[in-house]
Amino acid sequence: MMLLPVNTLNVQAKTVTDQLERTVIVPDHPKRIVSLAPSITEIVFAIGRGSLLKGVTQFSNYPKAARQIASVGSYIHLDVEKIVVLNPDLCIAVKDGNPKSAVDKLDGLGIPVYAVDPNNLESVMTALIEIGNLLNAEIEAKKIVADMQARINRVKENISKATHIPKVFLQIGISPIVSVGTQTFLHELIVLAGGKNLSEGPIPYPRYSKEQVLSLSPEIIIITSMEREKTFDQAKKEWSTWSDLPAVKNDRILIADSDILDRATPRLVDGLELIARLIHPELFTPYE
Amino acid sequence: MTPAIDVKNIYFSYKKEIVLADISFSIEKGRFFVIIGPNGSGKTTLMKMLSGVEKFKKGKLKLFGRSIRRHARKELARQMAFVPQTIPTDFPFTVTELVLMGRTPYLGVLGVHGEKDRDIAEKAMQFTGIAHHSQKKLNQLSGGERQRVFIARAICQEPDIILLDEPTASLDLAHQINVMSLMEKLKKEKGLTIVMVSHDLNLASMYGDDLLLLKNGTIVKMGSPRDVLTESILKKTYGCELIIDQSPMGDFPRVTLVPGKRGTILKVKDIPGI
Amino acid sequence: MNANLTSALIKRIFTVSFILLLLLFFAMVLGLSEGSTGGGFSAIWRSLNPSNADDAMLASIIWKIRLPRVLVAALVGAALSSGGLVFQALLKNPLAEPYILGISGGAAIGAIIGILLGLSRFPGVNLTAFSGSITTLLLILLMASGKSILIKDALLLSGVMVNAFCSAVIMFLISLTQDARLHNIMFWLMGDLSSSDLHQVGILSILLLPCFVVIFRYSNIMNILLLGDELALTMGIHIKRVTLILLTTTTFMISATVSHCGLIGFVGLVIPHLLRMILGPDHRILVPACLLGGGAYMVFCDLLARVLPAQGEMPAGVITALIGAPLFIILLKKTAS
Numbered sequence: 087m088m089l090l091p092v093n094t095l096n097v098q099a100k101t102v103t104d105q106l107e108r109t110v111i112v113p114d115h116p117k118r119i120v121s122l123a124p125s126i127t128e129i130v131f132a133i134g135r136g137s138l139l140k141g142v143t144q145f146s147n148y149p150k151a152a153r154q155i156a157s158v159g160s161y162i163h164l165d166v167e168k169i170v171v172l173n174p175d176l177c178i179a180v181k182d183g184n185p186k187s188a189v190d191k192l193d194g195l196g197i198p199v200y201a202v203d204p205n206n207l208e209s210v211m212t213a214l215i216e217i218g219n220l221l222n223a224e225i226e227a228k229k230i231v232a233d234m235q236a237r238i239n240r241v242k243e244n245i246s247k248a249t250h251i252p253k254v255f256l257q258i259g260i261s262p263i264v265s266v267g268t269q270t271f272l273h274e275l276i277v278l279a280g281g282k283n284l285s286e287g288p289i290p291y292p293r294y295s296k297e298q299v300l301s302l303s304p305e306i307i308i309i310t311s312m313e314r315e316k317t318f319d320q321a322k323k324e325w326s327t328w329s330d331l332p333a334v335k336n337d338r339i340l341i342a343d344s345d346i347l348d349r350a351t352p353r354l355v356d357g358l359e360l361i362a363r364l365i366h367p368e369l370f371t372p373y374e
Numbered sequence: 375m376t377p378a379i380d381v382k383n384i385y386f387s388y389k390k391e392i393v394l395a396d397i398s399f400s401i402e403k404g405r406f407f408v409i410i411g412p413n414g415s416g417k418t419t420l421m422k423m424l425s426g427v428e429k430f431k432k433g434k435l436k437l438f439g440r441s442i443r444r445h446a447r448k449e450l451a452r453q454m455a456f457v458p459q460t461i462p463t464d465f466p467f468t469v470t471e472l473v474l475m476g477r478t479p480y481l482g483v484l485g486v487h488g489e490k491d492r493d494i495a496e497k498a499m500q501f502t503g504i505a506h507h508s509q510k511k512l513n514q515l516s517g518g519e520r521q522r523v524f525i526a527r528a529i530c531q532e533p534d535i536i537l538l539d540e541p542t543a544s545l546d547l548a549h550q551i552n553v554m555s556l557m558e559k560l561k562k563e564k565g566l567t568i569v570m571v572s573h574d575l576n577l578a579s580m581y582g583d584d585l586l587l588l589k590n591g592t593i594v595k596m597g598s599p600r601d602v603l604t605e606s607i608l609k610k611t612y613g614c615e616l617i618i619d620q621s622p623m624g625d626f627p628r629v630t631l632v633p634g635k636r637g638t639i640l641k642v643k644d645i646p647g648i
Numbered sequence: 649m650n651a652n653l654t655s656a657l658i659k660r661i662f663t664v665s666f667i668l669l670l671l672l673f674f675a676m677v678l679g680l681s682e683g684s685t686g687g688g689f690s691a692i693w694r695s696l697n698p699s700n701a702d703d704a705m706l707a708s709i710i711w712k713i714r715l716p717r718v719l720v721a722a723l724v725g726a727a728l729s730s731g732g733l734v735f736q737a738l739l740k741n742p743l744a745e746p747y748i749l750g751i752s753g754g755a756a757i758g759a760i761i762g763i764l765l766g767l768s769r770f771p772g773v774n775l776t777a778f779s780g781s782i783t784t785l786l787l788i789l790l791m792a793s794g795k796s797i798l799i800k801d802a803l804l805l806s807g808v809m810v811n812a813f814c815s816a817v818i819m820f821l822i823s824l825t826q827d828a829r830l831h832n833i834m835f836w837l838m839g840d841l842s843s844s845d846l847h848q849v850g851i852l853s854i855l856l857l858p859c860f861v862v863i864f865r866y867s868n869i870m871n872i873l874l875l876g877d878e879l880a881l882t883m884g885i886h887i888k889r890v891t892l893i894l895l896t897t898t899t900f901m902i903s904a905t906v907s908h909c910g911l912i913g914f915v916g917l918v919i920p921h922l923l924r925m926i927l928g929p930d931h932r933i934l935v936p937a938c939l940l941g942g943g944a945y946m947v948f949c950d951l952l953a954r955v956l957p958a959q960g961e962m963p964a965g966v967i968t969a970l971i972g973a974p975l976f977i978i979l980l981k982k983t984a985s
Contacts, residue, residue: 160826162826163826258828259828259831260828260832261769261831261832261835261842261843262831262835262842262960262961263960264831289959292959292960293957293959293960293961294959294960295683295684295685295842295954295960295961296713296842297683297684297685297709297713297714297954298684298685298960300685300705300708300709300713301685301705301709303705320768327712327845328708328712330701330704330705330708425878425881425882426881426882427877427878427881427882446884447881447884447885447886448884449884450882450884451882451883451884452884454882455882456878456879456882458876458878458879462875462876465874465875466874466928466929467871467874467929467930471930472875475871475872475875475883476883478872478883478884478885479883479884481868483865483868484865484867484868484932485868485871485872485932486657486658531883537882
C-alpha cells in the first residue's frame, strides 16, 4: 500500500506554520489523528475531538476513554510502523520528547506532523487554540482557555493577599533526589502559587544530596513523581526524621499527584490550584 | 610385626574405567618400597590412595594396623608426608616459611609457630642441604634444590612414612642420586618408611628393598629387586627386549634396554605381551 | 633463640592493623567533616556544641547523614576487599574479584525487579537483591557439584556462565523500563551509598562482622592452600569443607553488601593486590589489612563522590572505577617487572 502525499488525494488542505516554525500541509477536516504524547491526547479529548483519535502513545491514560485507543509506543520511542498502519491524516507532536528521527520518517512518508511546544501555562493555552484550529474546534478551545485563564486569575488574586512567600522544595525524583529549575512549568506553578522555588536556576532538573536539601532549610517539601504511592510514604517518613527542618517542624511535607503536574494539559490549572492550596492553605476556602 | 602399610583388595575406577583391580600388598616398617610399572599401570593412582588424597571404592587400607578411614586428616598428616611429582617453580613465601608450613599438623588455628617448630625446620633444612637458601624464594633455586625444599617440608611433618611420586622424573643425574641418597639416609638414620613411585628401574633396583611391579591396574610381581627384575617378567610387562645382569655397583640387578635389529621395525606379533 | 619469636608474627599483625586503623580513623574524620555542603574540620567541633540554628543543622548533617554513610562505607570497603582476597586465594587466580562467581548478576536482577515493583530501597529492594544473589549462588553450587578435586575450575566456569546470562536478563529488563525508575536502576547498578542510615549500619554490622571473623580464622589455611590441593590435603586440611565454608561465608558477605549498595566495583580487585604488594603474601596479615585498608579506601572514595560534583552527588561506584581501573593497570605493570 503506497501512501500518497495528502494533496494528491484531492482532500482539501491548507498550509500552516506550527509552533516550531515548520511549514506543514494539514487537511482541512482531519478524520484520523494520531497523538504523539499523552498531553496531546488529553488536549484533543478536552476540546471534544476524542473520536478522531485513532492512535495514542503508551501512557495516554487520561481521560479513561483514551485507554481504549490503539497504542503507538511511548512518546520517546515511537513505533513508526504502528503509526503508518493506522493510516492517519494528521499527527500532532510535542517538541520536548518526540524524537526528531521518527517525525522525519513520518514526514518522509507523506504523513503531516504538526508540532506544538507547551512548556508553560501560556504556551499550553496557545497549543490548545492551535489544536482547536486544526481540528475545527475553535469554539470549544476558546472556552477551555477562557476557563483556564479565569481560574488562574482567581488564584493570582488570592495569592496577592499572601503575607509570606515560603521556601518550597519540590521533589520529583526520589533516588536520586531531583528538583525543578526555572525552565520547567512546575517552577512557574510554584511562583504563581505564591512560593519561592529553592531549586530555581539554569539547570532544568538539578540533583541534590540529602545534605544539600537540609542546608536549604525548606519550609515546605512537595513530593511528586511517577512512582507508586508506597515510595511517597517512605520518602515522607525519611524526611520526617530530620526534626530540625522547618518543613518537618511545621508538618509541611506534602504529596501531590504527578499526573496533573507533569503534563502540559488543561489540568495544569488543577495542578496550580493544588499547589496553591498546599502552599497557602490559609488563603483558600475548602472548595473554591 | 604390624606392617607400616597394609593394602587389601583395593579397587578404584574412574568414569567406568577400572584403574586399580584387586590390589593387595604390605609394606614393612623402615623399608624402602618402590612402585614401578609402565605408564597407565595405575602407579600414580595407587599413590593417591595411599596418601589419602583420593578415596578407594572397595578394599581395606591400614596404617600401622589401623584403618585409614579411622584416622582424622590431621592425625594422618602426622604419620604420613607427601612429596609431589611436580614442584611449583614459583611461590610467594620464602624457603623457611615454606618449610615451616610442614608443621601445620601440629599447630593451632592461626598456624603460629614456636621455638620448637623453628628448630625442627632448621634441622630439616640442614639435613636436606638447603639451609643456606633459607631467605630465598623458589624461583631463585634450581630444580633439585626446589625439590629438597619440599622434602624438608615433608620432614617437618615428623612422619613415619614418606611418600614420593616420581621424584627423579625431572631432575639432572646428580640431583637424582642426591634425592635417592637422602631418602636412604632418612630410612637408615630416622627409621622412616619410604614409599616411592619411580619409572627408573635401575634406581629402584639400587635403592629399593622391596619392589612392586604394576601393569594395567594389577600386580605383576612383588619382592626384592632380584625377584622382580627378571627378563621374562620385564619383557612381558614392558613389551620390549632387555638384558638383566649384575650391577657393577653392588649385589642387585642392572637393567639394560635392547633396541630392535638396526633398521627393522618390530612387527606387532613380535612384541611380547601384546 | 629469641623466646619471643612466636610473637614476631603477632607483632606484625598488630603493627599493620594499628597503622591501618589510624588511616581508617583519619578517613572517617575527613568523611564527617566534608561533604556536598562543606564544613571543614571545625565543623565536627561546632556540631558537638551547637550554638545556633546553623550549627544545629550541621549537627544533623554530620551525625545523621554523614556518620551512617561513613560507617557503611567502611563496612562495605572491608567486605569487598576481604571478599576479593578470599576469592583470589580460593580460585588461585589473581584476577578474581567478589563478583566473579555471578553473585552480582543475581543481586542485580533481584534489585531491578524490586525497583520495578516500586519497592523502597530498604527493606524492599535490599531483600529482593539478596534473594537474587543467594539464588545464583545455589545455582552455581548445583552446577559445580559432583566434580571433585577440580572444584575451583568448575566454580569459575559456572560463575562466568551465570554472570553472562544475568547480564542478558539485566539488559532485557532495562530495555523495558522507560520512566524515572530507570534512573534508580542505573544508580543502583553503579553502586551508591546515599541511602545509608543508622538502621542499616546496625544490620550490616550484624551480618558482616561475624563473616570477617570467620575469614580471619581461615587466613592461615589460605596460605597453605597456595601449595596446591594435594599438599594441603596431606597436611591435614579438609579442602572441600574449607572451600565450602569460605565460599559460603564470603558469598553471604558480598551478597549482603551488594544488596545494600549496588555493584561497587574494583575495590575487591585492587585493594588485595595493592596490599599484597606492600605487605607480602601472608594472609594472616592481609586479612586484617584488607578489612581496615579496604574500609579506609571506600570511605575516601565515597567522600570524593560526595564532594566532587558541583550539584548533587555521584554514585560511589563511579569513583572506585575511575580510580581503581588505572590503579590496577599500574599494579599489574609493577608486578610484571
